Amino acid sequence: MRVAVLGLGAVGKGLLRTLAAKPELDLVLTAAADSSSACIDPDGLDPTAVLDAKCATGRCGASGLSATDVLASGAYDVLVELTPTNALTGEPALTHIRSAIERGKHVVTSNKGPIAVDHAGLTALADEAGVALRYEATVGGAIPVIHAIRDGLAGNRFSSITGVLNGTCNYILTRMDDEGLTYEQALAEARELGYAEADPTYDVRGIDAAIKLVILANTCWSLGVTLDDVSITGIDGLTVDALRLAADQDCTIRLIGEVAPAENLLRVAPRVLPRNHPLVIEGTLNAVMLSTDMAGEVTLMGKGAGSVETASAIIGDLIAIRDRYVECG
Amino acid sequence: MKLEMKDSPGQLVAALTPISEYGGNIIAVIHQREPESPSDTLGVQIVLEIAQERLDALVGAIKLQGVSILRLGEERLLYRQSVIMIGHLIHTDIGDTIGRIDATGFAEVAELNVHMPAIAEPSTALITIKATTRSEMGRALDVLRTVAAEKGLLIVEPLAGAEA
Numbered sequence: 001m002r003v004a005v006l007g008l009g010a011v012g013k014g015l016l017r018t019l020a021a022k023p024e025l026d027l028v029l030t031a032a033a034d035s036s037s038a039c040i041d042p043d044g045l046d047p048t049a050v051l052d053a054k055c056a057t058g059r060c061g062a063s064g065l066s067a068t069d070v071l072a073s074g075a076y077d078v079l080v081e082l083t084p085t086n087a088l089t090g091e092p093a094l095t096h097i098r099s100a101i102e103r104g105k106h107v108v109t110s111n112k113g114p115i116a117v118d119h120a121g122l123t124a125l126a127d128e129a130g131v132a133l134r135y136e137a138t139v140g141g142a143i144p145v146i147h148a149i150r151d152g153l154a155g156n157r158f159s160s161i162t163g164v165l166n167g168t169c170n171y172i173l174t175r176m177d178d179e180g181l182t183y184e185q186a187l188a189e190a191r192e193l194g195y196a197e198a199d200p201t202y203d204v205r206g207i208d209a210a211i212k213l214v215i216l217a218n219t220c221w222s223l224g225v226t227l228d229d230v231s232i233t234g235i236d237g238l239t240v241d242a243l244r245l246a247a248d249q250d251c252t253i254r255l256i257g258e259v260a261p262a263e264n265l266l267r268v269a270p271r272v273l274p275r276n277h278p279l280v281i282e283g284t285l286n287a288v289m290l291s292t293d294m295a296g297e298v299t300l301m302g303k304g305a306g307s308v309e310t311a312s313a314i315i316g317d318l319i320a321i322r323d324r325y326v327e328c329g
Numbered sequence: 330m331k332l333e334m335k336d337s338p339g340q341l342v343a344a345l346t347p348i349s350e351y352g353g354n355i356i357a358v359i360h361q362r363e364p365e366s367p368s369d370t371l372g373v374q375i376v377l378e379i380a381q382e383r384l385d386a387l388v389g390a391i392k393l394q395g396v397s398i399l400r401l402g403e404e405r406l407l408y409r410q411s412v413i414m415i416g417h418l419i420h421t422d423i424g425d426t427i428g429r430i431d432a433t434g435f436a437e438v439a440e441l442n443v444h445m446p447a448i449a450e451p452s453t454a455l456i457t458i459k460a461t462t463r464s465e466m467g468r469a470l471d472v473l474r475t476v477a478a479e480k481g482l483l484i485v486e487p488l489a490g491a492e493a
């Protein structure tokens with residue numbers, strides 16, 4: 001199966017490294033693009049050579065080429081979209097994804113923007129074109145939560161999904177709880193360790209978690225909700241005293257995303273949980289709890305970000321597409 | 330509420346029947362055995378939950394069954410929930426915040442534990458609310474959310490189903 005990759009940042013590099021390390025997966029890289037260059041070879045590129053060029057020059061290929069040329073080349077079965085997230089417009093990914101689908105290509109993405117902005121539109125477009133649109137990596141990093149909803153727990157009725165969907169916030173709260181650090185101290189530490197962006201607003205204000213909650217809600221129930229529908233409270237107002245008061249009751253505080261359609265509930269907020277609750281996890285981990293009619297409660301926990309971890313979710317999607325469409329079709 | 334009566338044959342069944350008829354919820358039936366009391370006055374204690382407005386009718390119905398109620402202990406507020414509140418609690422009139430819950434008539438603030446750091450820093454409180462029923466607790470929390478939104482306070486609630 002031929003794969004084109006748009007975006008060679010942390011995730012794109014993790015993916016290329018994996019493709020190089022695991023030739024047995026039989027996923028052939030035929031095109032790649034970053035913000036200022038691209039390379040295309042319908043017979044297959046060497047992922048290591050592309051990575052070396054990217055690391056040495058900052059460009060993966062010829063500066064006369066771009067993502068648009070990759071899309072138009074048609075030299076791929078699946079487009080892997082890994083450009084930066086824009087939560088408001090979904091661009092440039094939205095255009096990239098639409099253009100691939102319209103050409104009859106499958107799409108895999110780790111980019112939350114387009115999926116949160118237009119899940120219904122993209123899904124309909126993909127259905128019409130008879131191609132797959134998969135986005136496991138957008139929520140919970142390496143955790144296969146979308147697979148669990150669509151495949152593993154298929155046939156169940158879901159009543160709610162609750163989860164720890166942002167590793168940065170979970171790290172900050174863990175440190176405030178364990179060490180009595182103030183919010184500012186814990187944030188500074190998270191930044192130093194590379195767990196928080198230079199501008200941590202999206203994370204600490206709960207927006208990143210809310211975007212992921214929107215994706216889960218639309219995937220599980222086709223609710224057609226957007227970021228504006230989520231009631232959002234971040235962790236930036238929390239005090240050390242709040243964690244201490246919770247600790248006095250053998251509880252702690254975590255940023256929880258919660259969707260329960262029957263109760264009209266769609267919110268992200270810091271919540272008090274008993275220490276032994278399955279969603280009380282440490283550090284940058286993520287966790288998702290699915291409440292279902294047949295399986296009861298199912299909780300998945302794992303690494304919510306990281307280069308190779310996110311690549312794991314992307315590879316899972318690619319293999320699902322290969323098995324379903326490419327080998328038997 | 331707690332309802333105490335004599336433990337003589339037939340009395341228990343006679344007392345229990347109307348409770349379900351009036352929508353009460355029996356939490357426990359406790360047979361008391363006080364060593365100093367003569368055997369015929371052994372008591373039974375029924376702990377139950379019932380909407381306030383139906384209590385008098387229920388007591389009447391139980392009496393009609395010929396059951397003599399020895400004592401009626403009324404612990405009106407059954408549900409407790411603690412919520413953490415952060416912000417300028419004192420400067421936004423904490424008395425009013427508490428008063429707005431108490432004024433509902435079906436819920437009240439049972440405990441308040443305020444931590445105040447340096448002046449001008451936000452303070453943090455653990456506020457414990459008592460209410461008669463689960464739905465009234467929900468309404469009391471709605472009141473608290475409204476007050477908090479007005480006063481710019483941050484509220485950290487327990488995750489439903491995960492209350493300590």
Ligand SMILES: NC(=O)c1ccc[n+]([C@@H]2O[C@H](COP(=O)([O-])OP(=O)(O)OC[C@H]3O[C@@H](n4cnc5c(N)ncnc54)[C@H](OP(=O)(O)O)[C@@H]3O)[C@@H](O)[C@H]2O)c1
Nearest residue numbers: 007008009010011034035067082083084085110111305306
């Ligand atoms: N990092 C994680 O752990 C993680 C986890 C889950 C999901 N995600 C999501 O995955 C996506 C990629 O994340 P990342 O961490 O790899 O981001 P990143 O390090 O910022 O890399 C983004 C890449 O996209 C390229 N790019 C930007 N605009 C482009 C355009 N118009 N056409 C082609 N390429 C373009 C950039 O090119 P240059 O190299 O030329 O700047 C860069 O290579 C994001 O949407 C992110 O939210 C990330």
